[in-house]
Amino acid sequence: MNYIKSLILLMVIAMASCAPKMAKETASGDNTGSKDFRAMAPKPGPARQIEIGKSTQYTLSNGLKVIVVENHKIPEISYQLTIDMDNMQEKEKAGLSDITGSLLSTGTTTKIKADIDEAVDFIGASMVTNPRGGFASSLTKHTDKILSLFSDVILNPSFPQAEFDKIKTQTLSGLQANKDDPNAISGNVSGALNFGPNHPFGEITNEITVSNVNLDDTKQYYKTYFKPGNAYLVIVGDITPEVAKAKAEKYFGSWPAGKTPVYTYPFPKTVDKTAVAFVDKSGAVQSVINVTYPVDLKPGSPDEIPARVMNTILGSGFSGRLFKNLREDKAYTYGAYSALNSNELAGSFSANASVRNNVTDSAIVQTLIELNRLKDEPVTQKELELAKSFISGAFARSLENPQTVANFALNTLMYGLPADYYQTYLQRLAAVTVDDVARMAKKYINPDKARIVVVGNKDEVYSKLSVFDKEDGKVQLYDIYANPRKDESETPMSITATELVDKYLMALGGRTKLDAVSSLDQTYSMELMGMSITAHMVQSAGKFHMSLTAPGMNLMKQIYDGEKGQMENMGQKSPVEGEDLVSMKEQAVLFPERFFGEAGYKLELKGIEDVNGKPAYKLAVTAPTGAKSTEFFDKETFLKIKEVQSNEVQGQTVTTTNEYGDYKTVDGITIPYTVTISGPMPTPMVMKAETVKVNSNVDPSLFKI
Incomplete structure (x- = not known):
């Protein structure tokens, strides 16, 4: 199953080839003045009551x-x-x-x-x-x-x-x-x-x-x-x-009269002290961090406008403090933002960013610093005016759309707003002061009673996060559905990494049978961007062939003849060299797990984790080339059920999750008939085996370059 890397590359290229060409856009810059022209913003005039279209x-x-x-x-x-x-x-x-x-x-x-x-x-x-x-x-x-x-x-x-x-x-x-x-x-x-x-x-x-x-x-x-x-x-x-x-x-008019049921819910309880929740995403190169908690902020409340100004200063765009700190100053992320949402039942606050693994803890530190700074120190008049200008500009632009007027009327009725709520919106916005922002920050910014939710690579991030948990100093693990999980990494293993690999090879048929396999010829069907795709993979005598075809079309092809590599894209051929050639050579190897015990491989058993409801051994593998993967083996059958890889595809790191299932035995060798690939494609791609041939007569021309 080491052909997945080539398949991912082919899929990414295929998507690019099949997608409609986008027209180039030309941007016209505003060249109306020098730096002096922008040196000082004009003073805002008095806010006026605006005329909103009638409904x-x-x-x-x-x-x-x-x-x-x-x-x-x-x-x-x-x-x-x-x-x-x-x-x-x-x-x-x-x-x-x-x-x-x-x-x-x-x-x-x-x-x-x-x-x-x-x-x-x-x-x-x-x-x-x-x-x-x-x-x-x-x-x-x-x-x-x-x-x-x-x-x-x-x-x-x-x-x-x-x-x-x-x-x-x-x-x-x-x-x-x-x-x-x-x-x-x-x-x-x-x-x-x-x-x-x-x-x-x-x-x-x-x-x-x-x-x-x-x-x-x-x-x-x-x-x-x-x-x-x-x-x-x-x-x-x-x-x-x-x-x-x-x-x-x-x-x-004929719609029968009636009303919907009424439901009430108590306001959600917040944590008493900062708590850290972690969700493991094996192989991830980034962490998603979210400092969050519920807030009692209802639509149309007197706090809504000044609270929005406060949040705009904190993290509502490129000028927000979070963006300036984590992106512009520290270069931890492409963007850091915050959101303060109002709702009749319960609102919420969040400050979030996606950051590199090695700066996850540092990014959390800086996020908390910005939250506390906003709560403890007054904002500047310049920040206040910039935020108000941003909000008023967005409000004014929205009035160009007649649907906005309708939505205003709808909101007024649904939320019981004053009749002039939107007519006087800009006046109330203009009246927001530095003291108002400080009051909102003290009321709605509560990092000491927040949950810090982190989704990332447990092996690289988890151990650094306990310092942020003020409840008991422990990070609580959760699965992707927020169910608490036990940290199995510290549980003594009754099996070693080498023994696990041996049991996996035995589950496939045993070393003797695997060593006797000289060729493996597999054909899979799948859907890609609405097209039916057939993938044909052949491994034989240290050679490798993979092709993608659609009805009436030859999309992609990769060939390794034992020495040279070639990529063919829509009829255009190009040689494969360097690291890509090394990777292609690796993919020509049948059942590479047979060689995990040899020099150059590093295996580390990380514990037991839940994979789709099944307990699985988690094994970290580092190949002699330095390539890393995390593999999961069913605790009962020892078959591989999941694999996470990070691959370089067209200059970008792509993390891919492969899930294996529907194992069947072919000539004494157990093969997965379903492979689900998630990560590089917009939606998961399910590959279903149509034919699997072991030790068949392979056409030598498949490897001809």
């Missing part, structure tokens, strides 16, 4: 609230349906709401998905549904057609079983990608720890919860939550309020 509001007899914003600049109208439902716990069926939202537009009592899609495409419209409603837009002349379709999927969904099964499969595929995404892992674990298992914001959707969802669950979700009494229909565009009301009555 008209109606309430239908069934309780549906209609918000209309006229804009006749272009002949187009959009319709946004939002159901203001309380957040619900989905518990063992987490993922139900998303599945239901996607399912609504796949069929009605009178139309199948193909008919709906064709009708929408025919008029050049767009339409999507989600767990809280949906969105549709079309040209004005197609108003009745799009509203007929939109109201049909909202009021008369048919919940087709086949489409439900497809959506579940797509959802599971997306979850597979998230399992290898350190940012997704950090977000999931941070949310779960901040809000806890008894809060909707603390739930994590995983393969088990999605598998628990059945079609009847989606029907019940729709029946319970899709009620007009809590819904808003926002209509924006080339339409008058009178016509909009008539259309809403015609297409949504």
